[in-house]
Amino acid sequence: MRVRKAVIPVAGLGTRFLPATKAIPKEMLTIVDRPTIQYIVEEAVASGIEQIILVTSQGKSAIENHFDYDFQLETFLKAKNKFDLCEEVSHISNLIDIVSVRQKKPLGLGHAIWTTRNVVGNEPFAVLLGDDLVQSHKPCCQQMIDLFDDVQESIVAIQRVSKEQTRNYGIVEGEPAERPRTFKVERMVEKPAPGTTNSDMAIIGRYILRPEIFDILDKTTPGHGGEIQLTDALLALSRQRSMFAYEFEGTRFDAGDKLGYLKAIVAFGLRHTVLGGDFRRHLKEVAANL
Secondary structure, eight states: OOOOEEEEEOOOOOGGGTTGGGTSOGGGSEETTEEHHHHHHHHHHHTTOOEEEEEEOTTOHHHHHHTSOOHHHHHHHHHTTOHHHHHHHHHHHTSSEEEEEEOOSOOOHHHHHHTTHHHHOSSOEEEEOTTEEEEOSSOHHHHHHHHHHHHOSEEEEEEEOOTTTGGGSEEEEEEEOSSTTEEEEEEEEESOOTTSOOOOEEEEEEEEEOTHHHHHHHHOOOOGGGSOOHHHHHHHHHHHSOEEEEEOSSEEEETTSHHHHHHHHHHHHHTOTTTHHHHHHHHHHHHHTO
C-alpha cells in the first residue's frame, strides 16, 4: 500500500490568533513571503503526495483561492513585464491537485478527518495539520512515508516535551522498536492531567493513517472538549493492529501560537535565499542594542 493522498484540516476558527484571524484564515498568515498553508502543501508535494484534500469551513475561501488559477492577476503581471512574479503565481496554482471537503460543524480533528472518507477511499493517507511547520533536511512527511513503506502500519509523529507541557498534547506511551527513532505504541492519552503519565512523547501534527481509521471515527463518541478526538480513535486502532510513533528529524514550530509563529518567522527568514543575510545582520544589530 502506497501513500498518495494527504488531508490538511483548515476548518478551525483560529481563536488563538484573534483579532488577526477575525477576517483572515489563520492558515493565510504569512511566514516571510508566503502563507503558512503553502509551506504545508509544499512539504506534501516534496514528499511525493499526489492529491491534497482540504477540510474547510465557512470563511476559508481565501485558502482555496490562493491555490487556484488567477487569469486576471497573471494577465496583469505579464502586461507589466513582471514575468518572475507571474511564474511564481502560476507555480502555486500548479503545485498539486487539490480538492475541498466541508466540515459543517466544529466537532474536532477526528470529525474533520472523518469527513474525507469518500475522497480518500480505501487507502492509507497522510494528515498534515496547518498549524505545524517543520524545518528539516528531508520533509517530515517524507520521513514518515518512508517508514510506512516498511511497516505498513499507522504512524504518528512525536517530539519530546517537558513534563509541564504534556498537558497540552496527546501523549504516546510505548517501547523502542527495531527501527531508529521509532516506538511501538502501547497507550495514548489526550492532554493528560499532571502525574498521570511518565512519557514525554507528544504527538504533533503529522500522521500516516490506514483507512480503518474511518470506521473507528464513525463510532467514536465526543471526548475532551466535547469534540471527536483523533487520539481516542488512534488508541482504538492501536488495539486492533500495530501502530508506531516516530520521532522525526527536524525542528517543529507551532505556527498557531503567537510565540511559535514569531519563532517560525525568524527561523524561515534566516534561511530565505534572498533576505536571509540581511535579516541575520539586522537581528544581530537588534540584539546588540538591547
